[in-house]
Amino acid sequence: MTGGHVRGLICRVLRQKDGSVVTEFALLAPTVMALMLGVFQIGIGMQNYNAMRSIASDVVRYATVNYQTGNELTNDQIRYYLRSIAIKNPYGLESSRLAISVTSIATPRVTGTIEKRVSMTYSVPTVLAFIGVDEFPITYAQPLFLMPKT
Numbered sequence: 260m261t262g263g264h265v266r267g268l269i270c271r272v273l274r275q276k277d278g279s280v281v282t283e284f285a286l287l288a289p290t291v292m293a294l295m296l297g298v299f300q301i302g303i304g305m306q307n308y309n310a311m312r313s314i315a316s317d318v319v320r321y322a323t324v325n326y327q328t329g330n331e332l333t334n335d336q337i338r339y340y341l342r343s344i345a346i347k348n349p350y351g352l353e354s355s356r357l358a359i360s361v362t363s364i365a366t367p368r369v370t371g372t373i374e375k376r377v378s379m380t381y382s383v384p385t386v387l388a389f390i391g392v393d394e395f396p397i398t399y400a401q402p403l404f405l406m407p408k409t
Contacts, residue, residue: 326373
């Protein structure tokens with residue numbers, strides 16, 4: 260529908276003399292608006308999840324290159340780097356909503372490597388608070404296999 264069609268529809272609804280059309284509109288409008296905002300909410304969640312996947316890939320590349328040059332990063336250094344790129348463009352995640360953990364795996368699955376696990380949880384902001392939908396967390400985790408320089 261174009262803007263002219265929407266204005267025409269609203270004008271016809273307002274010109275109706277019997278109350279049934281206005282009543283039906285009043286009953287259906289909030290539902291239709293909630294559905295439209297629900298689609299928008301799903302889009303926000305998907306964008307945030309894809310951002311977390313890309314951030315994890317960036318961190319894996321960063322750590323791998325550092326290990327190959329002999330610079331063995333601590334878990335805190337990896338976590339700090341992850342947060343620093345997550346809050347900047349193009350990702351733009353809010354730091355207060357982001358929980359990050361980097362853990363070392365005692366027994367790596369690949370012999371001769373150092374295995375770590377990068378895990379992020381992000382609390383997706385809601386646009387549906389008016390119907391009682393709260394923020395919801397999404398989590399992404401990725402293994403990190405590093406080869407120490409020999």
